[in-house]
Structure formats: C-alpha cells, structure tokens
Amino acid sequence: MDELYRDQILEHYKRPHNFGKLDEYDLDFEDTNPLCGDEQHVFIKLDDDGRVEKVSFEGQGCAISTAATSLLTDELDGLTRDELLQIPKEKVLELLGIEISATRMKCALLGLKAVKGASLGASADWDDEGAPGDPGESESL
Amino acid sequence: MDELYRDQILEHYKRPHNFGKLDEYDLDFEDTNPLCGDEQHVFIKLDDDGRVEKVSFEGQGCAISTAATSLLTDELDGLTRDELLQIPKEKVLELLGIEISATRMKCALLGLKAVKGASLGASADWDDEGAPGDPGESESL
Amino acid sequence: MSTAVETQLDLEKIRASFPALSREIHGKPVAYLDSAASSQRVEASLQAVDRYERRHHSNVHRGAHTLSAEATAAYEGARATVADFIGASDRNEVVFCRNATEAINIVARSWGETNLGEGDRVALTVMEHHSNIVPWQQLAERKGVEIEWIGLSENSQLDLDALDAALDKGVKLVGVTHLSNVLGTVDPLAEISRRAHAAGALVMADGAQAAPKLPLSVTDLDVDFYAMSGHKLYGPTGIGVLWARKDLLAEMPPFIGGGSMIKKVTQEGTTFADPPARFEAGTPPISQAIGLAAALRWLQGLGMDLVNAHEREITDYALKRLAEVPGLQVFGPAPSVDRVGPVSFVIEGIHPHDVAEILDRHAVAVRSGHHCAQPLMDYLGVPATTRASFAVHTDRSEIDRLIEGLLDARRVFKL
C-alpha cells in the first residue's frame, strides 16, 4: 500500500467528513495556499457556552489538505475559540498518521490555519515553510 | 618616453590652449562624462559669416580630455556650425597622435562632444562606449 | 528557414550539455518536465560565467583599470548578443533587469505612469501570467486606469474580435503573452501589433515563454515592448531583459534611482543618463548578463528554427500520448504551428498536486497549481492544473515516463 496515499487518506479525500456549508454559523474563514491556489472555507457554529457545536468546510484541495481538514473537523466538538487557537500543528500531523514532507506541509495545515482564522476573525500568522536548508552544503540536500 | 603621456600631451594638459571663458560668445555648451564626473564647457564666438572666430573651454579634466580639447580648439577657426557637426571622431584621435583605449575614449571625445553640443544647442547623441566584447569568450579578452 | 545542412538537433549531444540531466532522484535519472518554470543551465553558460568570475570580474563602466574594462566589454557584449538574438537593431534598446516581471514593471511604472491616467484603458488577455497583470492592476489602483479583458475563441486562441472590440473602446496599451505558460498557445503578435497600432495602442509582449522556443524578431513582430527572463533561456536566475523601441525609451522617465543611471547629482536635484543606463540603477547583474548571452549564443549555434521544430515535435508527441490516459483532459489548442510548449491537464479524481507528487516518485518533475495565471484558471473553471513543459533537451522517453507515472497515479488513487 502507498505510504502517503493510504486508504484512510484516500477515503477522507473522496468522501470528506463535514463537507459543505452550514446553514447557520457564527464563525467562518477562507484561507488559501497562495502557492498552489487551493482554498478552504471553514464554518463554525457555537453553542450558548461558546463551544463548537457544528463545523464544516468547503473548497477544492488535494488529497492531503482535504483529508487533513476532514480529520480535523471531526475533532473540534465542544472546543472554545481559545482552545481552537491552541491546537498545535502536530495534532493534524498525528491525525493524518503519515509523514509529511516540507513541500506538503502547507497542504496538511491549510485547514487548521483556516480554523484558527475563523476563531480569530483574521488570518492566522504562522510559519509553515518547513525548515530552511543549508545552502552552503546543497550537495548534502 | 611614456607612450600615452608623451610630452605633447602633458604640455597641453599643463598649459591648455584656449582655456578660460570668452567675454562674449554666441554658442556654448557644457558636457560631462557621467562615469567619472569630468565636465567641459565650450564657448564659441562666430563672425558675421557665421564662422568660428574664437573658441575657448573651461573645466576639470584628465590629461587626455584636456589635451584633446586643447588640440581640437586650435583647429576650429573659420568653420561653420555645420562643419563643426561634421568633424569626425578620428580627427581628435589623429590630433592626439596616441592610441586611445576603450576606457579612455570618453575622455578623448568629451571636448568634441561639447563642441557639437554647442553647435547644435543640445546634447549630441552618439555612442562612444567602444566596441562591445564577446562575453561567451571572455577568456580571450 | 534554416539553410544549414542539419535538419534536426543532435539530441544526445544536447542532453550531454545539461549537467542537471544526469541528476538522479529516488535512484532514477530526472525527467525534467518543468522548464517553463525554470530551465536547467547549459554547460556553455555555466562555463562562461565561471571564466568571468574567476578571471575578469570587476564593476563595470566606472573604472580605468584592466579588469573593469574587460567586465564592461563583456557586459556590453552581452547586451549586443541579446539585441542580436531578439532581432533588435540597436543594442541600446536592451535594458537588463532582474526578470521578465521587473521588465514589465518598468514599463508600467515609467511609460504607464507617464502616459496613462484616469479612465485610460489597458487591454490584457485572460491568459496573461500574473507578471503581466499585477503591474497594470497596481497602475489602475494608483491612476484610475481601467483594464479590459480579452477572452479566448474556441480552440484556446486569442479572440481577435474581442481584441478589436477592446481597441474600439480606445485602449492605449495591449498586454499580451507571446506564448501562454499554461495553454501553449502562440499569440499572433505581428497581427496584434498591426491592429493595436492602427488603433493607436502600443503592445507590451511578454516573451518569457516564447523566447526559448520561437525564432524571434521584435522588429518583424513590430511590438513596442518585449520582456524575457534568463532563467527560462538556459541562463542564470537574476537576469531579465526589457526591450523597448528606442524612441519610447528615450522619452521614458527613470524608475529605480541610484548610481550609474545619472548624469549629474547635486543636493538640489539630479539629471539622468540616456537609455539603457537610465534604467539600470546600481551595480547591474553583470555575470548574469554574461551567462544569459552565452546561453543565447549556444541556442543560436543550434539554430532557432531547429529548436522550434524540436519543441513542436515533442509537444505533438506529448499530446498524442496524453490522449491515452483515461480521465485526462488537456487544455489548450489542438496540435498546430501555433501550439508549442507547456501542456496543462487535469485527471478526474486526482488533484493536480497529488499528480505531481506521484510523478516525482517516478523522478518526473512537473508543476501543479495555478501557474501564476489565476484569471485563466477562473476562465477555464479549474482551481489548478498539472503542467508538463519541455525544453530543447526533452526526449520522447521522458514523455513515456510521464505517461507511465500518470497511469500509476490512477492506480494509487484506485481509479
């Protein structure tokens, strides 16, 4: 079986959970991966305590970004806005359960970035370029 | 004796002919060598027939540019404005009687350019960069 | 038409001139099908730069010493080579800058800023690269200029009727790519110039993709501005070319200010040098210009007619083979003389990014995404495509490996 495109990933890509737009929502945010043009729009409905009641997403994305957001949106029930902002990137990588290369990191994290954007009401600021290489030693790359 | 800085050149550099500003003049023009900042200002008085009666120049310049303009201004008497515009670059090189490298060409021709500028009443347009080299064969430079 | 004895490129010899082609990825030699993004360096260019940097380097134009004279001769020689390659009559019409993007920005900021105002119109085709869009949108923002979009006819070619309609509205400049980096469409520049000039409009041609693939004469095409990039011409990054008609350049105010572009600087103000120096502020990309010129001479040595024939042949072959892949849709014109270069496609059920990822495992390097042509993506109704693009060194076996990789992608995605 393919390591990256294992069954679980393909399954979530082909039939993503929580896909579509909520009829009613309190928070939403669209974020893009400017390098490849992929977009994801996240919608969140909060309950009276300000905790996530429903969440959904829309957008065109690759298998990695779609599966990541599908998996992530399954995990958000009951979280507060502050708790959404606390979700570490590692959480997404763990849910995916596969190794993500530097090139695909932006794909894997797009949904989380949109979730945080929704929670903040503004674009989340972070660095997902992956570690820079050593240009003096490009032979060793 | 030094080939470039032969006695005649140094003589004209140290005691340039026709140096200074004319009290009365009909044409004048200042031109610069933008790369080294040298400037020469040429003044021309015409007689009633429109021929050069007197000519002088001012400015700071290197031995080559000063000697060239000194030598050149000795040769302009009686020329019309049109004839000034016809003077070929070779004329100056001939007067100098030395070999001028591409780097010094702008120096050698600054005075002539100013003379033509005065005659035209505008900056003379020409190419004195020297021949371009062959970048693919820089070894042979 | 070439009168040379050779009627075909010696592909084996050409491939040996590209060191990067011997690179292995995952244990396989790379099939580099991403030359439209950036080409690999040709040995002749690498060596010219190396010689220059080890023996002749100095700053240009300002020195009385030998190295400076040599550097100046080499740099100005590079300018003459570029002029010759693009069929310009005067090397002083060639301005060196960083890349095609900057070349177009110079036109927008200098010519555009001076000649366009509130309500004036610029026409752009929907297949432009962002570099021939954003500078005009920025100008629109600053000056109230309006942008007219020209669409495509069937067969993914420029809609000349739409061009005429735009010209009828009083357009002052037409921005058009010579070769689309997504569709592989060659735009009929000579015809576009004829119509634009008849309507009093200038033509800003984006030659970033065309220059490595088409025999080129800016004089014959009769365009007004032409932009290109060294790194798509087997030369280095960090060098671009703006060619502009002499009379236009002469009237254009400077853009970037600093050393070398001045006549005289005083505390009170500054007067500016003649073109091209006026547009080359600061120390120019000297070794990059030399590297570009060496690459162009190498291309000229092959003959651009033969290069073009090879590029068409390989494009045709790619189109033929891609038709064998189930669920694959190609964008762009059907095979013809006006179709050369990049081939963009989507495969139903696999996102382009995943296609590229799986191809990489086969050491087939392609690009996926919007290719800096989002308005065209919108026009085509897709968020992204996968693009395979070719070069003078591309051979059929690389296309075959592309096809194998695509079939594997379908297997991975269980299609």
Added chain:
Amino acid sequence: MSTAVETQLDLEKIRASFPALSREIHGKPVAYLDSAASSQRVEASLQAVDRYERRHHSNVHRGAHTLSAEATAAYEGARATVADFIGASDRNEVVFCRNATEAINIVARSWGETNLGEGDRVALTVMEHHSNIVPWQQLAERKGVEIEWIGLSENSQLDLDALDAALDKGVKLVGVTHLSNVLGTVDPLAEISRRAHAAGALVMADGAQAAPKLPLSVTDLDVDFYAMSGHKLYGPTGIGVLWARKDLLAEMPPFIGGGSMIKKVTQEGTTFADPPARFEAGTPPISQAIGLAAALRWLQGLGMDLVNAHEREITDYALKRLAEVPGLQVFGPAPSVDRVGPVSFVIEGIHPHDVAEILDRHAVAVRSGHHCAQPLMDYLGVPATTRASFAVHTDRSEIDRLIEGLLDARRVFKL
C-alpha cells in the same frame, strides 16, 4: 570579542581562496584595490553556486517535485544565513532583491510613498552614495518631500549637531551610510538611531560598504532599514538584501508586482502575500542568494572581529604609506576604530583618472571618479578622487605596489 584561539587571519590561506588574485595583468599579478566597487568571488561561494546550478536548480516555492523542494530549502536557507549574519531575529525580515540600490528604492517607493507627503522631511548625510540620494530626490519630486542635508564635522565625521538640528525640524527618516565609500568614515549608527527615534524618525542605513568589514547586528544598531549588496560581500552580482523591521514590513504595500507576491489574483483585483514574499515578485535571484549565503558563511567562519581587525590594520598601513607620497592629499578621518576601508586621495598636478591609468600599468587596480557621491565631491571641493579600497585578502605588499605606482605617476607627469 572573539574567544577563538586564532587572533589573526591566515592571509595566505585566504588569498588562495580567491581565484581572481592569481590573474596577471601586463605580466604582473593583479593588486586588486577596488573591492569597494565590487569584490572578487570567494571559492566557497563559486562552488556553492556551481553545485546548486548543476544538481539542484528549479524554480522555488511552487513545485511539488524534489528539485523544487531542494531549491526552496536552499533559497530559504540563504535567507536564514543572511538573517544570522546581520543579527536579525527573524529570517522573514530579509527581502532579497538585486542590489543595495534596489533595496533603498523599495523603502522609498513602498514605505516612503505611503508615509511621506508634501512638506515632510527626509535627512541625508552629504556622504551618501547616489543610491541613498536619488530615490529620495525622486520621492521629493513626486510627493513634495523636502531633503535636509547633514554635513560633516572636522575630521570628516558626521556632524551630530547638524543631525539634531535636522531632527528638530521634524524629519521623518534619516538616510545614512554605515560606512562611507569615499571617506572610510564609520557612522555611529546606534547613536544616530537613538537620536532619530527620540525625535520620531526612522533610520535607513546603507550597509553596502560596512557589511563586509564590520561585525554587524541590526538589532544592536537599532536601525529600521538596512541595505546591502552581494557583490561587495565576495558573493555574486545580481543579489541585494533589504532588511526591515518586521512591523514596518507588515504595513508596507508591495512595490514590484507579479508572480509569487500575491495571495490571489482575479480580474477585479489582487490581494498580496505576507512579507518577505510580498516584495519578491517573479522568479527571485535563487542561485545568487545561495552564492551570497555561502560567502557570508565563509566570512563567519573567519570571524568578523578578525576580519575587521585586518581591514583596520591594512587601512592604517595604507594611510601611513600614502603620507610618504609628495603632493598627495588624503580625504577622510585620521586612523581610528571609526575609520576603515576605502582611502580616497588626490595628487596635485595629476588628474585621478590618469593616476588610475598609470597604476593599471603596475597591475594595481584602483578606481577614480566621483564614486557615485557627487554631493560629497562638491562638499570636498574636488571633481574626483582616486580611491584604493581593501578586502579581507589585501596584504601589505599590495599597498607597497600602490605607493610605487603613485611615485611612478609623479615621474610620468614630470612632477
């Protein structure tokens, strides 16, 4: 202070790292005393570029394939190296551009255009290079900004009282060179920043000459903008750096428009990427950034404290020896810690251009002219100077050859 065991550079080893130093001119090895115009390339940088271009090149940021990932890692790694070299805390404060000149133009066109208007003041020192003058004059022209000039005190240092007087008038930005390319004066940037910030002004520091010679921390200097050029740092031409404070960059609008600097482009308009991408339109100078970074790592390996000590030592020696030449007048401060680098002088009775020409016959490469500092020439009351400038590889025997050449010039001119 360095805690390394070595207290001095191994000059022989260093000289062997510069291929150009073995170049002969008129049968003699070149004494390259023109590094202030452009430095020679260090072997480590040549090799890093060569490796990259032969094995790893591709366009950055946009590809899913291996080469593109490698190129991106190397390019972003170069950014990190630059940040480290200049003591910046965040690599995203580093913007790659063509040269120091363009770096300053970005500030003038983006920050300046947005924040300065009619009657606002910019203060410049009279020792600025044209690259830190012309962009502000162009802005003055476009927006009605006024320029205040700050003169020198005795001993050719910045007149801090004049700075205060300018700040009192309400200056919004101070443009100041970190190291004068004519006088060799080191400007007290930390003190200038302190005074400027107290008066609400920002500081645009031109580090083109300083970066190769002084241990550097933009954080400690507390400047707001810092510009430098790769070709003065033993790296390639075609690469420059703008460092700017993160909060300033975040607010600055884009300048050059095109690919890679956008978030999203539609027919209706465009949104822009975050810094530094926002300021890097089009394909960046990838291999040049890598070449610059390799040169910086090489310098770091030597230790900038030792480099600085060597540069001061050689400057002091040059000043001492030049005093022996009859009729020679040196400009710039007396020897001190704030005096390092270029030495400019005139010889009574010989024009600087002729001095340089005669030195070239001795294979001594120096520059003559206004050194892109005409306002300073006016201030000093000379049309031009001859300038000898040094590098990490300069040795005393080269200074001795300079002196011999100058004495010969006097003989040729019969002085």
